[in-house]
Amino acid sequence: MEQDASRKNAIIIGAGPAGLTAAYELVTRTDVQPIVLERGGQVGGLAKTLNYKGNRIDIGGHRFFSKSDRVMQWWQKILPLQGAPARDEIMLSVAYQGSKRPVKLSPGGPDPEKSDQVMLIRSRLSRIFFRRKLFNYPLSLSWNTIKNLGVMRTFLMGCSYAKSAIAPIRQEKSLEDFFINRFGRNLYTTFFKDYTEKVWGVPCKTIRPEWGAQRIKGLSIGKALRHAVKNIFSRDSSLGQKETETSLIEKFLYPKFGPGQMWEEVTRIIVPKGCKILFHHEVLVLRTRGNRIVALEARDTATGETEIFEGDYFFSTMPVKDLISAMGPAVPAEVQKVAQGLCYRDFLTVGLLLNKLKIKNETRIKTYNDLIPDNWIYIQENYVHIGRLQIFNNWSPYMVSDPNKVWLGLEYFCDEGDEIWSKPDDALAEFAAGELASLGFIESGDVLDHVVLREIKTYPAYFGTYDQFETIRGFVDGFENLFLVGRNGMHRYNNQDHSMLTAMTAVENIINGITAKDNIWSVNIEMEYHEEKASEES
Numbered sequence: 001m002e003q004d005a006s007r008k009n010a011i012i013i014g015a016g017p018a019g020l021t022a023a024y025e026l027v028t029r030t031d032v033q034p035i036v037l038e039r040g041g042q043v044g045g046l047a048k049t050l051n052y053k054g055n056r057i058d059i060g061g062h063r064f065f066s067k068s069d070r071v072m073q074w075w076q077k078i079l080p081l082q083g084a085p086a087r088d089e090i091m092l093s094v095a096y097q098g099s100k101r102p103v104k105l106s107p108g109g110p111d112p113e114k115s116d117q118v119m120l121i122r123s124r125l126s127r128i129f130f131r132r133k134l135f136n137y138p139l140s141l142s143w144n145t146i147k148n149l150g151v152m153r154t155f156l157m158g159c160s161y162a163k164s165a166i167a168p169i170r171q172e173k174s175l176e177d178f179f180i181n182r183f184g185r186n187l188y189t190t191f192f193k194d195y196t197e198k199v200w201g202v203p204c205k206t207i208r209p210e211w212g213a214q215r216i217k218g219l220s221i222g223k224a225l226r227h228a229v230k231n232i233f234s235r236d237s238s239l240g241q242k243e244t245e246t247s248l249i250e251k252f253l254y255p256k257f258g259p260g261q262m263w264e265e266v267t268r269i270i271v272p273k274g275c276k277i278l279f280h281h282e283v284l285v286l287r288t289r290g291n292r293i294v295a296l297e298a299r300d301t302a303t304g305e306t307e308i309f310e311g312d313y314f315f316s317t318m319p320v321k322d323l324i325s326a327m328g329p330a331v332p333a334e335v336q337k338v339a340q341g342l343c344y345r346d347f348l349t350v351g352l353l354l355n356k357l358k359i360k361n362e363t364r365i366k367t368y369n370d371l372i373p374d375n376w377i378y379i380q381e382n383y384v385h386i387g388r389l390q391i392f393n394n395w396s397p398y399m400v401s402d403p404n405k406v407w408l409g410l411e412y413f414c415d416e417g418d419e420i421w422s423k424p425d426d427a428l429a430e431f432a433a434g435e436l437a438s439l440g441f442i443e444s445g446d447v448l449d450h451v452v453l454r455e456i457k458t459y460p461a462y463f464g465t466y467d468q469f470e471t472i473r474g475f476v477d478g479f480e481n482l483f484l485v486g487r488n489g490m491h492r493y494n495n496q497d498h499s500m501l502t503a504m505t506a507v508e509n510i511i512n513g514i515t516a517k518d519n520i521w522s523v524n525i526e527m528e529y530h531e532e533k534a535s536e537e538s
Contacts, residue, residue, distance in 0.1 A: 039282050063254070
């Protein structure tokens with residue numbers, strides 16, 4: 001494809017949600033021609049879907065849900081809502097003589113059994129596995145919780161929460177303080193501390209409280225209780241669920257073949273409109289002139305050849321640490337120092353195909369083959385390394401090639417090069433299956449096949465030099481045609497929808513001639529939390 005010399009162009013680093021959203025917005029709303037440089041060989045970034053022998057892996061679990069109407073409508077424009085039952089709903093109806101899930105279908109929408117371009121409406125269930133029992137997540141004051149914990153432990157947790165509510169920690173200096181203020185010390189040490197430290201590999205005391213504001217937002221015991229009481233009398237049946245905390249939603253959207261399908265569809269739309277996507281291109285150097293980026297040098301990792309890409313606008317979703325390194329001598333020493341101190345957590349998924357699960361469905365939710373109904377389960381037990389378990393059958397029945405088999409994703413949080421990361425694939429699969437068997441979920445003999453998927457720099461960390469990040473921001477914001485968007489691009493633990501909104505906002509800035517970046521950084525900021533912080537510290 002030849003570049004049109006008469007058009008302005010944008011160089012976009014990364015073909016994940018933020019990068020491809022920027023490309024889509026550019027080709028549909030402007031005359032700017034995007035070129036996307038993707039280091040890997042597949043679109044989707046952390047939201048890509050791996051297809052292993054017809055069994056699909058979602059890296060990390062991506063619920064398609066947003067409080068932003070713009071994002072919800074954007075998704076549905078790419079993949080319309082289902083208008084007929086999905087495969088598991090049909091099988092469930094047959095197995096239980098007409099019983100089916102209470103999912104409101106879209107009139108005139110595509111039939112998932114006949115069309116692949118379809119967005120499913122799925123029920124949400126996440127639980128915590130602790131002391132070999134399953135607790136609803138987020139925790140609720142239900143009979144199941146009281147029974148599993150015991151009356152006395154539940155009472156003590158209630159007293160602990162009341163103490164935190166009456167006398168909160170005035171200045172939250174760490175994630176531990178954040179959790180204690182919202183859930184009480186007793187509940188924090190029981191259900192949050194071990195799992196969070198398993199995720200990050202460091203004590204909660206060393207993590208900045210902004211991570212809680214980013215991921216947990218306004219959720220607290222009080223809001224969870226109010227939500228439970230409200231549901232007794234009425235439920236929010238809308239897809240938007242505007243009055244519900246994100247962590248408490250009861251339904252979400254999901255592409256038939258996983259999140260990667262969304263970005264594959266976006267690619268099919270934008271390429272004929274003039275977007276060029278180059279795979280296996282690693283960015284080496286960004287060249288600057290004054291307050292602008294003028295070009296970058298990238299290497300084709302398949303051929304070893306390097307190429308210079310000149311551009312009018314540059315969008316970066318690459319890790320901030322790598323971006324600053326690529327800018328070379330143009331970066332002041334203090335900015336380089338902060339960038340080098342940024343930390344990341346890596347991630348791997350072990351996909352296991354099984355004949356069946358050993359753990360039984362003890363809920364009132366009817367499922368095909370009586371499979372437990374969870375989307376994912378948080379493994380709180382500290383004697384195993386596994387952090388979270390995905391049951392792909394429950395995300396979409398089309399994620400598994402044989403509906404009579406069970407397709408699992410065992411998630412491990414690790415650091416590149418550590419003991420878990422470095423295990424050979426077969427040894428790692430055997431290790432993971434052994435952990436799951438020790439928890440009582442499976443019999444090792446029921447494992448039929450496996451695959452391992454590793455991802456570096458999956459989670460930008462809120463420790464290291466993160467508390468000095470404003471030094472980096474002050475520097476990069478000075479380049480009027482450089483836009484940092486997405487999770488790694490902003491070193492911010494964004495969900496998929498917020499990553500998309502940062503890209504949409506950046507394109508709006510180009511359209512409106514805005515060079516300041518404040519509105520991009522404002523996406524997904526918990527204003528109430530930061531206002532409280534400012535009040536406490538003033």
